[in-house]
Amino acid sequence: MTIDNFKVEGVRFVKRGDLTLIEVENAFAKALLTPFGASVLSYCPKTADGEFDKDVLWVSPQAVYDGKAAIRGGIPICWPWFGGYKEDFHSEVDVEQPPNHGFVRKTWWKTESIKQLGNGAVEIRFGLESNADTRAVWPHSFRLQLKVVIGPTLSLTLSTTNLNEYALSITEALHTYFAVEDSRRIEVDGLQGGVCIDTLDNNSRSIQQGKLLPPESIDNVYLNVAGDISIKSLPDGPKLLLETVHAQSCVVWNPGSEIVKGFADIDNADWTDFICVETGNVWGDRVVIESGETHRSSLIVSREN
């Protein structure tokens, strides 16, 4: 079944570059997704007076849609490892350049279902099973599914099923690029008490005290922060609320004015337009999934005006 065979009210398919995009518009929001990387690229909820609000997500105007490169923006999925290829994933398989943040953000997923739910929200499920190509990079068997619900909130659930006869160890993150008025004037609440690892300062560790006022350039990993998180535009702009389930970690990243120059797919001036607040299970919060078991991790995003 090809993607065009899904006939659901308020859902249409358009091309951008080499990708097929899924456009959703319903009583609650409009959104844009693609099976390449199972990426959500846009989510504009409706305001109380029924107008579409600004996008919650940021996608770089320089993003590439060639079906090969990871899309710069929206919600890329980092799986089965976050960041570099960690020591514990090494195997007999020789991967010369293991992709940063894993391989599924650059892989075509299958669109398994698109349907309207009883309340009028739209649910889309993307799936990916291990195959010869994935085993060449990571020699394990798995089934992955991303369930996205476009409703009054944007909800994503990533499910990993371990199809091996042994336990599987993964790290994972929804690498969300949130659109903000000015990344220099925001505060992130909900990280306090977590272990903060500053990767721009030799992985120095501290305990996060109070709200985070991100410096211009930031690449902090927060462990053991399972509660809700919010991103507020200062002084009294809108607030984005991030509710998570089975996500112990959060990474806050923005390249800032210098490091951004090393990114071909981000304009040098655009770093103030977003903040990445990436929720999942990374570093020491890694997840071990027993044989035959499924692990689920969710993110639910909404905007409070």
Ligand SMILES: O=P(O)(O)OC[C@H]1O[C@@H](O)[C@H](O)[C@@H](O)[C@@H]1O
């Ligand atoms: O360029 P990539 O692979 O998408 O990574 C972007 C950033 O992703 C963040 O999650 C990392 O913490 C940063 O170190 C990294 O630079």
